[in-house]
């Protein structure tokens with residue numbers, strides 16, 4: 083790795099620490115799909131699995147090693163020869179292999195997990211690094227439960243494993259125990275007390291048991307750590323690991339930290355959805371960066387503020403993380419500004435609309451429904467009457483005659499910018515007759531490009547929804563109409579589109 087003191091290496095463990103969560107197991111081909119996206123995202127290291135744990139995990143590390151080109155492929159082991167032999171074998175096709183070996187460093191683990199002593203455990207750690215070094219050059223050592231380990235002992239262990247050949251030393255807060263200032267101080271202590279610290283990279287690996295994983299990771303980075311171990315969506319054991327997207331966006335947002343990564347954040351949203359779907363682990367809606375609501379504004383005050391100037395209520399541009407734009411969710415708490423924004427987005431010319439009237443009716447619907455969607459707005463606007471339009475074309479009267487043996491004929495009265503016009507036309511059906519009658523009044527070269535009729539419920543008393551796409555000059559306009567009468571719904575859809583340009 084190049085020596086840039088401000089470059090933070092991103093070590094992704096979605097496929098190891100993340101995948102060991104019950105119910106999140108992936109097939110090898112799913113792992114490869116995710117690994118290739120992680121590569122495109124720009125992660126520096128992919129922890130591909132714990133090869134000794136199962137033949138499937140072993141095979142996944144083999145296949146990922148073949149599939150991935152740029153990132154280092156890392157395999158986890160315990161501090162014993164068999165684990166290391168198997169890991170080395172699984173990495174044989176990796177272009178840049180790394181073995182991640184380690185052992186418990188807290189007195190709790192030394193006593194109750196290994197029934198051993200500090201000296202013996204340190205020795206085992208050193209032996210594991212030396213043994214692994216025969217197979218690959220790049221060795222990462224983890225001092226498990228370092229968050230609760232004695233700092234002086236931890237420093238001794240870190241110094242010894244670096245001397246034995248570790249290129250990276252991971253200081254995991256395995257149980258998510260530390261406070262950010264404690265964890266930051268632990269990293270600083272190591273930076274100040276390990277004599278050969280400049281020979282290795284210190285890595286942070288935090289769990290989220292107290293909701294502090296990201297805060298602790300940043301504290302570690304601020305105190306000298308140069309690698310951050312994370313997962314997509316913060317997935318991982320118990321309450322999870324540090325979320326990769328949070329770390330990357332914190333470093334990007336707070337330029338004063340003067341740290342940067344190789345991450346192309348535009349992939350976040352898509353990758354988050356992919357991991358969530360494949361691992362069957364939903365992302366909580368209020369999850370930072372990638373949650374469904376992370377860029378959704380619903381209160382009137384916030385909506386107004388965002389529409390005036392996005393940065394009033396957004397510190398990240400949603401496009402930077404792969405989300406098209408901020409979502410202004412229309413609810414009963416939304417103001418006129420938000421309604422206007424959505425109507426404009428749907429192609430309505432606000433100057434021609436009776437916004438107060440539309441807003442009053444919008445509130446009536448919004449009181450009944452939690453969220454107002456585009457279809458609800460289109461239905462509200464589908465009436466070409468003066469309730470919606472203060473200028474443009476509105477229908478004053480529509481009568482049709484049809485049936486066997488009559489020739490379908492339509493009589494229509496339109497108000498066009500304040501002047502009344504009448505027309506009668508026949509056609510090959512009642513809708514055709516009505517559109518012809520409207521056209522004879524408008525006297526414009528309009529052609530219908532698409533025409534869809536849907537029944538909303540399905541019965542003969544149903545409301546029809548008509549969607550028309552028309553062309554005038556070289557532009558196309560969408561219109562929607564709703565009515566229990568198909569002819570009326572079609573006339574409404576046609577005029578809804580016409581009112582967008584006339």
Ligand code: KIV
Nearest residue numbers: 099224226227254256
């Ligand atoms: O949380 C932890 O300590 C780990 C190690 C195995 C690195 O995941």
Ligand code: ZN
Nearest residue numbers: 099254256287
């Ligand atoms: Zn972990």
